[in-house]
Amino acid sequence: MASGRLSIYDRSGVVAEFEDAWSEGHSLPYSLVTNSGTAALHSAFYGIGLGPGDEVLCPTYTFFATAASLFQLGALPVLVDCRPDGAFDTNHAAALVTERTKAIVVTHMWGLPCEMDDVVSFASRHGLDLIEDCSHAHGATYAGRRVGTFGAAGAWSLQTQKLIAAGEGGVLATDRRDVYDRAQLLGHFNKRAMKEMDPEGPLYPYAVTGHGLKYRAHPLGIAFALPQVAELTDWIDAKQRYARRLAELFHRIDGVTAVTLSRDGRVSAHYALLFEVDPKVLPGGRDWLVAACNAEGLEDMDVPKATSPLHTLHLFQAPTSPVTSYDRPCVRAAYPVAEHLAAHTFKISVPCAPRAFEDEDDRYVEAVGKVTDKIAGYLAERRAQQASARLAPVGRGVE
Ligand SMILES: Cc1ncc(COP(=O)(O)O)c(C=O)c1O
Structure with a gap:
């Protein structure tokens, strides 16, 4: 100027x-x-x-x-x-x-x-x-x-x-x-x-x-x-750490798997971290989980919409x-893999700790941890209740 x-x-x-x-x-x-x-x-x-x-x-x-x-x-x-x-x-x-x-x-x-x-x-x-x-x-x-x-x-x-x-x-x-x-x-x-x-x-x-x-x-x-x-290399390094932590937190929920973590010489810039949800393991699947996390205040987590196949x-x-x-x-073929990803994945932002924002980024990951723990706890409790409900009639019958 x-x-x-x-x-x-x-x-x-x-x-x-x-x-x-x-x-x-x-x-x-x-x-x-x-x-x-x-x-x-x-x-x-x-x-x-x-x-x-x-x-x-x-x-x-x-x-x-x-x-x-x-x-x-x-x-x-x-x-x-x-x-x-x-x-x-x-x-x-x-x-x-x-x-x-x-x-x-x-x-x-x-x-x-x-x-x-x-x-x-x-x-x-x-x-x-x-x-x-x-x-x-x-x-x-x-x-x-x-x-x-x-x-x-x-x-x-x-x-x-x-x-x-x-x-x-x-x-x-x-x-x-x-x-x-x-x-x-x-x-x-x-x-x-x-x-x-x-x-x-x-x-x-x-x-x-x-x-x-x-x-x-x-x-x-x-x-x-x-x-x-000039910051790019540092940001990419920081993103590796944050992405691994986010993956660990979400992996506490059964049926959720990180899809785009860096591996085999492929180092991701983590524009976002993509997770897949298996609806056979987590009833309600991806949409239930995203709605539950959004309701708990995790607004950065969403379903890619503009990026549809x-x-x-x-x-x-x-x-x-x-x-x-x-x-x-x-369009000259079927695209089952892209359709599977579009139906079963969600994404979440990965911070990169630019100078002076490290604390904020750490607080973000902690907040994610609180939500994933709460949801993992709720799901475990629900599973336990369902298991005892299934057992109850048998038990009474034996009595
Ligand atoms: C994968 C991909 N390609 C191309 C573009 C287009 O970039 P722009 O919005 O700067 O035109 C975007 C971003 O919006 C993108 O995500």
């Missing part, structure tokens, strides 16, 4: 500082700040050259913005089921590859990285570009390497609820000059595109106007997000695009 530069037209100021920090943190040469995660994904898809007729393998178990911008390009998302922990299932994807398939996009759901060795080898086996939607997974790592660095580009949302938050914003990172150049063109016309694009490239003559979109971020939001980047949403059942018409569907 002191600089008086509330619009940044080229790669300079706080935008350049954020991009440099992001590139350094991800060991990638190019980062591009955008005004949303959706814009970052759109830029990545345009960056790899997708257009009408192209198909992209896309998880059904994700937030719809992972795939929705494909419709703006006339490309078609083809929905793929997930594994029991919500990660992209390459076995299911294999049956959906066609001669039109050009790319694959994966989401590291709730912060837990997908099985990237498997995803990368699947993409290279089929000659597909890989895009990672890391909007839940800032700073998450797979085999020690940050997500967003495994394919043609990574895209992150910087919206308020995200781990690195600008209010609204997004960022794309890539090691491919062609992807970076094309992304400039989509939303960063004139000064930035003219300075950043390869002047010898075939698209350079369009640099002054771009393609009609503007994806520049508000510098105040990016200034707000910038200092958070994409094959249940009209846009994916009847795909439409402003630039083409489709004669092929997005």
